[in-house]
Amino acid sequence: MAELRALVAVKRVIDFAVKIRVKPDKTGVVTDGVKHSMNPFCEIAVEEAVRLKEKKLVKEVIAVSCGPVQCQETIRTALAMGADRGIHVEVPAAEADRVGPLQVARVLAKLAEREKVDLVLLGKQAIDDDCNQTGQMTAGLLDWPQGTFASQVTLEGAKLKVEREIDGGLETLRLKLPAVVTTDLRLNEPRYATLPNIMKAKKKKIEVIKASDLGVDLSSKLTVVSVEDPPQRTAGVKVETTEDLVAKLKEVGRI
Amino acid sequence: MSGCRLLMRRVAAVRTCQALVAPRASWRLLRTGPPRRSFAKELFLGKIEKKGVFPFPEVSQDELNEINQFVGLVERFFAEEVDSGKIDREGKIPDDTLEKLKSLGLFGMQVPEAYGGLGLSNTMSTRLGEIVSLDGSIAVTLAAHQALGLKGIVLFGTEAQKAKYLPRLASGEHVAAFCLTEPARNDAASIRSRATLSEDKTHYVLNGSKVWITNGGLAEIFTMFAKTEVVDSDGSVKDRITAFIVERDFGGVTNGKLGDKLGLRGSNICEVHFENTRVPVVNVLGEVGGGFKVAMDVLNSGRFSLGSVVAGMLRKLIELTAEYACERKQFNRKLSEFGLIQEKFSLMAQKAYAMESMSYLTAGMLDHPECPDCSIETAMVKVFSSEGAWQCVSEALQILGGLGYMRDHPHERMLRDARALLFLEGTNEILRMFIALTGLQHAGCVLTPRIKNLKEGRLAIALETITQRMWDTLGRTVDLGLMDDPGVVHPSLGDSVAKLEENVYNFGRTVETLLLRFGKTIVEEQLLMKRVANVLINLYSMTAVLSRASRSIRIGLQDHDHEVLLASTFCAEAYFQNLFSLAQLDKYDPGNLDEQVKKVSRRILEKRTYVCAHPLDRTS
Numbered sequence: 001m002a003e004l005r006a007l008v009a010v011k012r013v014i015d016f017a018v019k020i021r022v023k024p025d026k027t028g029v030v031t032d033g034v035k036h037s038m039n040p041f042c043e044i045a046v047e048e049a050v051r052l053k054e055k056k057l058v059k060e061v062i063a064v065s066c067g068p069v070q071c072q073e074t075i076r077t078a079l080a081m082g083a084d085r086g087i088h089v090e091v092p093a094a095e096a097d098r099v100g101p102l103q104v105a106r107v108l109a110k111l112a113e114r115e116k117v118d119l120v121l122l123g124k125q126a127i128d129d130d131c132n133q134t135g136q137m138t139a140g141l142l143d144w145p146q147g148t149f150a151s152q153v154t155l156e157g158a159k160l161k162v163e164r165e166i167d168g169g170l171e172t173l174r175l176k177l178p179a180v181v182t183t184d185l186r187l188n189e190p191r192y193a194t195l196p197n198i199m200k201a202k203k204k205k206i207e208v209i210k211a212s213d214l215g216v217d218l219s220s221k222l223t224v225v226s227v228e229d230p231p232q233r234t235a236g237v238k239v240e241t242t243e244d245l246v247a248k249l250k251e252v253g254r255i
Numbered sequence: 256m257s258g259c260r261l262l263m264r265r266v267a268a269v270r271t272c273q274a275l276v277a278p279r280a281s282w283r284l285l286r287t288g289p290p291r292r293s294f295a296k297e298l299f300l301g302k303i304e305k306k307g308v309f310p311f312p313e314v315s316q317d318e319l320n321e322i323n324q325f326v327g328l329v330e331r332f333f334a335e336e337v338d339s340g341k342i343d344r345e346g347k348i349p350d351d352t353l354e355k356l357k358s359l360g361l362f363g364m365q366v367p368e369a370y371g372g373l374g375l376s377n378t379m380s381t382r383l384g385e386i387v388s389l390d391g392s393i394a395v396t397l398a399a400h401q402a403l404g405l406k407g408i409v410l411f412g413t414e415a416q417k418a419k420y421l422p423r424l425a426s427g428e429h430v431a432a433f434c435l436t437e438p439a440r441n442d443a444a445s446i447r448s449r450a451t452l453s454e455d456k457t458h459y460v461l462n463g464s465k466v467w468i469t470n471g472g473l474a475e476i477f478t479m480f481a482k483t484e485v486v487d488s489d490g491s492v493k494d495r496i497t498a499f500i501v502e503r504d505f506g507g508v509t510n511g512k513l514g515d516k517l518g519l520r521g522s523n524i525c526e527v528h529f530e531n532t533r534v535p536v537v538n539v540l541g542e543v544g545g546g547f548k549v550a551m552d553v554l555n556s557g558r559f560s561l562g563s564v565v566a567g568m569l570r571k572l573i574e575l576t577a578e579y580a581c582e583r584k585q586f587n588r589k590l591s592e593f594g595l596i597q598e599k600f601s602l603m604a605q606k607a608y609a610m611e612s613m614s615y616l617t618a619g620m621l622d623h624p625e626c627p628d629c630s631i632e633t634a635m636v637k638v639f640s641s642e643g644a645w646q647c648v649s650e651a652l653q654i655l656g657g658l659g660y661m662r663d664h665p666h667e668r669m670l671r672d673a674r675a676l677l678f679l680e681g682t683n684e685i686l687r688m689f690i691a692l693t694g695l696q697h698a699g700c701v702l703t704p705r706i707k708n709l710k711e712g713r714l715a716i717a718l719e720t721i722t723q724r725m726w727d728t729l730g731r732t733v734d735l736g737l738m739d740d741p742g743v744v745h746p747s748l749g750d751s752v753a754k755l756e757e758n759v760y761n762f763g764r765t766v767e768t769l770l771l772r773f774g775k776t777i778v779e780e781q782l783l784m785k786r787v788a789n790v791l792i793n794l795y796s797m798t799a800v801l802s803r804a805s806r807s808i809r810i811g812l813q814d815h816d817h818e819v820l821l822a823s824t825f826c827a828e829a830y831f832q833n834l835f836s837l838a839q840l841d842k843y844d845p846g847n848l849d850e851q852v853k854k855v856s857r858r859i860l861e862k863r864t865y866v867c868a869h870p871l872d873r874t875s
Contacts, residue, residue: 073323076320080324192332194360195328199373
C-alpha cells in the first residue's frame with residue numbers, strides 16, 4: 001500500500017493576522033510589502049499528507065503552487081513540513097490576479113495525470129477569496145470522486161473513508177481511489193516546521209514549469225469589476241413594540 | 256585598582272584574539288590575507304578604516320530567503336505559544352514551551368552543522384535574536400546556553416570534546432551554563448575556585464562556588480573556570496586559570512536556591528557549588544593555564560547579540576505604543592499631536608535604527624574571513640543597546656502614563672527585564688573602561704615613538720606638532736576621504752559625513768594629547784576614559800548609520816528617504832555630544848568638573864553618609 005502518491009496544492013495568501021486595506025483604485029487589496037503565508041487550510045492538507053507518509057501509507061508527497069515567484073517560499077514551507085518535492089507553476093505577477101479556481105483546477109488535473117498520483121489534497125477554501133471551488137472543479141475535470149470538508153481521512157485498502165463536516169452534522173463517504181479530498185479545520189493541527197527541517201528542505205527539488213508546458217489555458221471569463229470596503233456599520237434603531245417593528249419595516253420597504 | 260589591572264590583562268589577551276566564531280565552512284571563504292585592521296582601534300588614531308565598514312554588509316539572496324523562513328517560523332511560534340505575562344508571573348518558563356523551543360532547533364543555532372546544530376553565521380543569529388527577544392527570559396536562557404555555555408567548546412574544544420558534547424547540547428537534551436563569576440571578587444582574574452591535579456594525573460579535583468549563573472539550575476554541562484598550578488617556562492610554579500568542561504554527573508555539583516529577581520523572572524539564575532568534583536584530564540578546555548583567554552573570547556563573542564535583541568524589542572514597542580498614542584485623546588487632541596510625545600517616538604526610532612545598523616555591521620565584520628579583532632566593537636554595541644533599551648522602554652511607559660504602570664500592559668515587564676542589560680555580560684562601567692583602554696593602548700603603541708620624540712624635545716617633531724595644532728585651532732576642514740570620487744557614502748549624506756570626519760580627526764588629536772599628558776597612568780582616570788568611550792560609541796554608531804543609509808539609497812530600498820532623515824538627525828545629535836565630550840577632555844576646560852565630583856564623593860564615602868546637616872538644623 002506504500003505505493004500511493006499524493007499531490008498537495010498550496011496557496012500563498014495574505015497572512016490572517018494582517019489588517020487588509022483596499023487599494024485606492026479599487027482594483028484589489030494592497031499586497032506590496034504585506035506579510036504573506038501559506039493558506040491555513042492548505043497547511044492542514046500538507047499535514048495530513050505528511051502524516052499519511054509517516055504511517056507509510058503514502059510513498060511520495062508532492063507540493064504544488066500556482067503563482068508568481070514568491071510562491072516558492074510557500075512550497076518550501078511545505079517541504080520543510082515533510083513534502084518530498086515541489087512543483088511551481090509559474091504565472092507572471094501581472095497575470096496572477098486572473099488565475100482563479102477554474103484555472104488552478106485545470107493545472108492540478110493535468111499535474112495529477114502527469115505525476116500519476118492517487119490522491120489530490122487541498123484546503124477547502126482560501127482565506128483571500130473564500131471560493132471553495134478548486135477542489136470540486138479538479139475532481140470534476142479528472143472525473144474522480146471527491147470528499148470535501150474532510151474532518152477525518154482513513155485509508156482502507158484501495159478505498160478512502162472520508163468523514164465530512166456538513167451543515168447537518170457528519171457525513172461519512174467511502175471513495176474509490178484515485179480521489180480528491182479538501183480539508184477542513186478539525187482534520188488535524190499542523191506541525192511547526194523546525195529550523196533543522198527548513199535547512200534540510202533546501203536540498204529538496206522544486207521544479208519550475210509554465211502552465212503552457214502542461215497544455216493548460218489560463219484565460220478567464222471573469223473580470224473583477226471593483227473591490228470595496230464593506231459599508232461601515234450604522235447604528236440600529238430601537239423600537240418598543242411589535243407593531244412599531246412592523247411599521248418601521250414597512251417604512252423601510254423591507255416588507 | 257585591581258579592576259584596572261584586570262583590564263590591562265584583558266587588553267593583552269584581546270590583542271592575540273583571532274576570528275571569534277567558527278564560521279559555516281561551506282559558505283565562508285578561507286582566510287587568504289592578513290587580518291584587517293580593527294575599525295575602532297584606528298579611530299583612536301584619527302583614521303577611518305573604510306574597508307571594514309563600507310559598504311554595509313550584504314547577505315546573498317539564498318541566505319536571505321533561508322533566514323526569512325527561519326524568522327517566519329520563530330515569529331509564529333512566539334506569537335502562538337509563548338505567554339510572556341505568564342512566564343513573568345510564575346517565575347518559570349513552562350516545561351512544554353522549553354521542549355518546543357528545543358524541538359524547533361533553537362538550542363543549536365550556534366553549534367556547527369557537523370555536530371547537529373544549525374551552524375548559523377553571526378548575521379543569521381543576530382536576525383533570529385530579534386525575534387527571540389520577544390520574551391526576555393527565553394532570550395537570556397538561550398543566550399546563556401549557546402552564546403556562553405557551549406561557545407567555549409565550539410571555539411576551543413578538541414574534536415573529541417566537540418563530538419562528545421555538542422550534539423546533545425544542540426538538540427537541547429543537555430543545557431549548558433557558563434561558570435565564571437564568584438561571590439568574593441568581581442574581576443575574573445582573581446577567582447578562588449581551585450582544581451587540583453590528582454596523584455595519578457588522571458583527573459582534577461574541583462572545588463569552588465559560583466554566583467549569578469544563568470541556567471545554573473537547568474544545566475547538565477558547565478564551562479567552569481578554576482585556578483590550577485602551572486609550572487612556568489622558567490620553572491616557577493604559578494596559579495593560572497584553566498577552563499574545564501564539567502558534567503553534573505561527575506558528582507559534587509549542587510545549586511543554591513533560585514534568586515527572586517526584579518526582571519527576567521522566567522530565567523533560571525542561581526549559585527552553583529562544586530565540591531570535590533572529579534573532572535577527567537581530557538575535559539580541560541583549551542590549554543591548562545589558558546582559561547583567561549577562553550573566558551575573554553567567549554564573553555567578547557557573545558556580547559554583541561544584545562544589539563539586535565533590543566532592536567527587535569524596540570520595533571514591537573514602537574508599534575504598540577504608536578497605536579495607543581494615535582487613539583488616546585487628552586485635552587481634546589490625540590496624544591500623537593503633542594510635541595513632547597512626538598519627541599519620544601523620534602528618540603525610539605533613532606535608537607532602534609542605530610542599534611540595528613551597529614549590530615549588523617558588527618555581525619558582518621565577525622562573519623568576514625579576514626575578521627579583525629572586534630572586541631571593542633562588540634562591547635560598544637552592548638553598551639549602546641542596553642542603555643538605549645532602558646531609556647526607550649521608560650519613555651514608552653511614560654507615554655502610556657498610569658496604564659503603562661499596570662501589569663496588564665507589557666511595558667512594565669519590559670522595563671524590569673531591560674534593567675538587567677545594564678550589568679549583564681559585563682557592567683557598562685567596566686565595558687566603557689575596556690573600550691577606552693584597549694583603544695588607548697593601541698594608539699599608545701603606534702604613537703610611542705612620536706611621543707618619545709616629543710618628550711625628548713626633538714625640534715622638528717615639536718615644530719610639526721605645533722603647526723598642526725595651530726591649523727586645528729584656526730579651523731581646518733577635515734577630509735578623510737569618505738566623500739571622495741567615487742565615495743563610499745552617498746552624497747545626500749554629505750553633511751553628516753563632514754561632521755563624522757571632523758569628530759574623528761579631533762578625537763585622534765585628543766587621544767594623542769591624553770597619552771602625552773598621562774601615559775600609562777591614564778588607567779586611573781575613569782572619568783576621562785568614560786568620555787573617550789562615549790565619543791567612540793558615538794563615532795561607531797554614526798558610521799554604522801551612514802553606511803546603512805548609503806546602501807539603502809543606493810539600492811533604492813523602500814522608505815529610504817525616512818532612513819536618510821533618521822541618519823542625519825542621529826548624526827547631528829551625536830556630533831554635538833562629541834564636541835561637548837571632547838571639549839571636556841581638554842586639560843583646562845572649565846566645564847570639566849571631575850575634581851569637584853571626586854571631592855564630593857570622597858567626603859561621602861569616607862563617612863558613609865550624606866554628610867550635610869539637616870536644612871532645619873540650628874547652631875545654638
